Amino acid sequence: MARINIIVALFFILFAALVLVLSAGIPVSESQPLTMGTPTFPRMLSYGIIVLSLILIVTNFHEARTEKKEDRKRMFEPDSIKMVGIGLLIVFLSVVLMVFVGFIIAMVAMNVAFLFYFKVKNKVVLIVEPIVTPLLIYFMFQNVLNIPLPSGLLFY
Amino acid sequence: MRKLLVLFICIALVSVSVFASGTKEAAFPERNIQIIVPYAAGGGTDAVARAIAQFAEPHLGQPITIINKTGGGGAVGWAEAAKARPDGYTLTMFAPNIVNLSIMNLSPVGYKEFEPILMFNNDPGTIVVAKKNANLNVVEMLNDNKYKSGGENPNFYLLTIQAQTGVIHQDIPYGGAAERVPAVLGGHVDFAIVNVGEAKGQIDAGELVPLAVMSEKRLDAVPNVPTLKELGIDAQMGSWRGLAAPKGTPKEVIAILEDAFTKAANEQGFKDFMKKAAFNIDFKSSADFWTFMEEQDVATTKMLSK
Amino acid sequence: MFSNLMQGLMSVFSNPMVFLLMIFGVVSGITIGALPGLTSTMAMAVLLPVTFGMEAKMSFALLLSVYCGAIYGGSITAILINTPGTPSAAATTFDGYALAKRGQAGKALATSTLSSSIGGIISVLLLTTIAPILAKFTLRFAAPEFFALAVFGLSIIASISNKNIVKGLMAGFFGLIIASIGLDPISAIPRFTFGRTELLSGVAFIPLMVGLFALPQCFVEMESMFKEKTILKGVHSKLINFKEFLSILPTIIKSALMGAFIGAVPGAGGDIAAFTAYNEAKRNAKKNENFGTGELKGIAAPEAANNASTGGAMIPLLSLAVPGDSNTAVLLGGLIIMGLQPGPLLFTQQSDIVNSIFAIMLLANVFMGIIGLAGIRFFVKALSVPKQIIVPVVLTLSVVGSYSMNNSIFDVFVTIVFGIIGYVMLKADVIVSPIVLAVILGPMAETNYRRALIMFDGNYSFLYNRPITVVFLSLAIFTIVSSLFKQKLFKRGVSR
Structure with missing residues (x-):
């Protein structure tokens, strides 16, 4: 864990640095001289993150160096990156698809894709789940809650 | 085989939604x-x-x-x-x-x-104060910068008044009326400008007192409250x-x-x-x-x- | 003392329609609360115009039942799939999901149901007795007090970061920075919006929460699906026994009192109440290392507190006409449309309707308990549905939930981004709950701190010369220091 902690700390320092750079571009209002300016709060927080990250590095440094190679935990197993990555890609592409073809088609496609990906063999599930889930949700939103879901740019 | 099935479902759904949307022109509104x-x-x-x-x-x-x-x-x-x-x-x-x-x-x-x-x-802005300040003269109050106001930033109501009086009040930034009303009630600010509807319960109970409204004519909801115009400050904002x-x-x-x-x-x-x-x-x-x-x-x- | 409540009950009992509406309201409230991304505010706003034509009593039977039901419903998904259905159930995931993972989902749900119901009832009883006094007291909260309350809430981050306080605090600071995105509330200057109008009002909360909880959970399920044959641990739908109930009863009562008080402070709602009560239950426990592993008190405390906050939130609404959160804002709209003007006079001039409101809330909490307990059997069944089906369904709900809050595709991408962040944090062993707490409390802390500075002409004395502020700030320091000691961080530092 010690090595992971150090990596985490480095990432947080990077994030804080980014916030510091971005906050340099925020103007300070002159109409409220009595209070701190708009960028002050995020700036203070960034310094806070940097200090905490340094503490995390210092407290883990010794352990990380002495940790035996076989005890080291990996943050991501290569196969889990692949597995989750594909899942994430399916969600992302479906949402992009939703912009064009609307909620129902995109979500049916997403559910079908996931069932194939999860190697579901049962034919009934393969057909019923992807159709029933989006349609049920669509009906509930459109008719019961009166909230329209995207119909897609193509069918506008 | 399975892929074909997927394709079939997709085509079916596409055609359903295309037909459902219709394309003919007719008298407005038709959907x-x-x-x-x-x-x-x-x-x-x-x-x-x-x-x-x-x-x-x-x-x-x-x-x-x-x-x-x-x-x-x-x-x-x-x-x-x-x-x-x-x-x-x-x-x-x-x-x-x-x-x-x-x-x-x-x-x-x-x-x-x-x-x-x-x-x-x-809804015109209505200047309200707490019960203990009910006897304040609103014109004097607006011309004296020792009184603190609570309002949204920028506070267009107060800016409109200030454009007439030239007196700059300290304006403590608050969110909506839900934050301003308690601030006046609790004495954290001296006055606030709200819509009558937002403070009606407190006005009816006498906890908040409306001193003036920022409209052309008096309001039906609070007919006894003068307009700022009557009092010589021509500031209207709603x-x-x-x-x-x-x-x-x-x-x-x-x-x-x-x-x-x-x-x-x-x-x-x-x-x-x-x-x-x-x-x-x-x-x-x-x-x-x-x-x-x-x-x-x-x-x-x-x-x-x- | 309770004669008002009795009168209210009499008037409610005289109309059977009211009962039907309440049962309908509680059931739909629980459903909406349980679905991540659907909120009680949304449901109430949609139902409000439907109630235009109704008699006041019936309208409130519907709206208040939805309100109470939804706050409870959030705990069901928190326990079963580690995804809080509402923000106020975020603290319930710690022990609720842990217990469900041990195969005792029934017990976890029973605890949450009983605690929610009893917590709600206690808050109504409190509401009937001390509403006007408490309302007067909350008026003493000015900017310094709100700032101190927010800091105290934030200090709870230290106590919920079980394994590593430093990492928990880092997550909290990250959340505070996320919360600072958008239009600065004091100066009206945009921060970190990258020119996008969507970000002017900040990162929307529901998409963020769905992203941090629901998505990583789905990803973890995906991993396990391929790695091992998922073996379902025998799901006991066994509820809790009387002895266990007695052991959590003191926690319920204490948390309910805390929840009702926090709910009564305008701007502080069920989410803060739940975290505070969890913190207190953990601090007070003899064996607090059990917290986070499925401790019943860890479920009872947040659930009793968040439902108790409903009664609390009615206090400023009814006696000051000040809505404390978005739910009570809808109720305020409802009251006004009914021609009822909340405020000090409501209690004297319209005591009939006030009594009915009390009675309706009391009954709604009772119904909620009964319906909840009867439903556990069915809720638990959700666990025996194969993960291969649950995951796509939850993902579909996540998409629709984050979209529909604001009818915005942008928000769906926000959910995906926070889903990735949440998953990476999970892998790096950084807990995400501090982010939720920080996003809720960050704006409250910053705005009130800066407002206080303006109020007191740039003078910092408000930090130490106001009693309520001092109490909350001391509590905050105490929470952080005691958590540090418990973690033996200091001891290790000294010995090295």
Whole structure:
């Protein structure tokens, strides 16, 4: 864990640095001289993150160096990156698809894709789940809650 | 085999949705109308939109759907509405921010990107103080900068008054009336400017005392309270609501909408709703609404450039 | 003392329609609360115009039942799939999901149901007795007090970061920075919006929460799906026994009192109440290392507190006409449309309707308990549905939930981004709850701190010369220091 902690700390320092750079571009209002300016709060927080990250590095440094190679935990197993990555890609592409073809088609496609990906063999599930889930949700939103879901740019 | 099945389902769904949407041209409106409300469900603007929608449906013969699209003080919803196809099927609710935000460079769209349809109400700012300050002379108070105000930033009500009196009060930034009313009640600020409806319970109970209203005429809800104009400070400012369509909507369509919504707004049921919610009815036709916003635009620009 | 409540009950009992509406309201409230991304505010705003034509009593039977039901419903998904259905159930995931993972979902759900119901009832009883006094007291909260309350809430981050306080605090600071995105509430200047109008009002909360909880959970299920044959541990739908109930009863009562008080402070709602109560239950426990592993008190405390906050939130609404959160803002709209003007006079001039409101809330909490207990059997069944089906369904709900809050595709992408962040944090062993707490409390802390500075002409004395502020700030320091000691961080530092 010690090595992971150090990596985490480095990432947080990077994030804080980014916030510091971005906050340099925020103007300070002159109409409220009595209070701190708009960028002050995020700036203070960034310094806070940097200090905490340094503490995390210092407290883990010794352990990380002495940790035996076989005890080291990996943050991501290569196969889990692949597995989750594909899942994430399916969600992302479906949402992009939703912009064009609307909620129902995109979500049916997403559910079908996931069932194939999860190697579901049962034919009934393969057909019923992807159709029933989006349609049920669509009906509930459109008719019961009166909230329209995207119909897609193509069918506008 | 499975892939074929997927393809089949997709084609089936596509064709269903294409047929369902239809393509023929007919008299407006031939399908349901959406009103984009740029504020959260349950708020004042949302309540007015839902109420007018209910009464306008019979006059238009089509259902009206309310879509709440919040963010950026209204800018997100208006940006979306301005992008919508100008066919009269997507409308939006206006509030003072449609004028103010673009002056302050906080919104990509302003009222000029729309065609106004009808204005419903205009609630003038009402200066309220806590019970213990009931005997304060409001003119003296507004001319003495030892009194602290609590308001939204920028506080257009106070800026309007300051433009007349030249006295700058310390204005502690608060959110909506839900934050300002307790601040006055708890004595954390000396006065606040709210709409009567937002403080009616406290006014009726005598816990908050209205000293003056920022309108042309006295308000029906608080007839004993003088206007600032009567007291010699000609400062008028209110929070108003209206309906608009994206720019480029055909004139005939705007006329149909204006007619239907005007009929709806004049129904007793809608007027009763407005009275119960203490919204001050102030109908303005499409043309008058436009002129009104132009005046607001000029006044606010002048105020902020100071 | 309770004669008002009795009168209210009598008037409610005289109309059977009210009962039907309440049962309908509670059931739909629980459903909406349980679905991540659907909120009680949304449901109430949609129902409000439906109630225009109804008699006041019936309208409130519907709205208040939805309100109470939804706050409870959030705990069901928090326990079953580690995804809080509402923000106020975020603290319930710690022990609720842990217990469900041990195969005792029934017990976890029974605890949450009983705690929610009893917590709600206690808060109504409190509401009937001390509403006006408490309302007067909350008026003493000015900017410094709100700031101190927010800091105290934030200090709870230290106590919920079980394994590593430093990493928990880092997550909290990250959340505070996320919360600072958008228009600065004091100066009206945009921060970190990258020119996007959508970000002017900040990162929307529901998409953020769905992203941080629901998505990583789905990803973890995906991993396990391919790695091992998922063996379902025998799901006991066994509820809790009387002895266990007695052992958590003191926690319930204490948390309910805390929840009602926090709910009564305008601007502080069920989410803060739940975290505070969890913190206190953990601090007070003899064996607090059990917290986070399925401790019943860890479920009872947040659930009793968040439902108790409903009664609390009615206090400023009814007696000051000040809505404390978005739910009570809708109720305020409802009251006004009914021609009822909340405020000090409501209690004297319209005591009939006030009594009915109390009675309705009391009954709604009772119904909620009964319906909840009867439903556990069915809720638990959700666990025996194969993960291969649950995951796509939850993902579909996540998409629709984050979209529909604001009808915004942008928000769906926000959910995906926070889903990735949440998953990476999970892998790096950084807990995500501090982010939720920080996003809720960050704006409250910053705005009130800066407002206080303006109020007191740039003078910092408000930090130490106001009693309520001092109490909350001391509590905050105490929470952080005691958590540090418990973690033996100091001891290790000294010995090295």
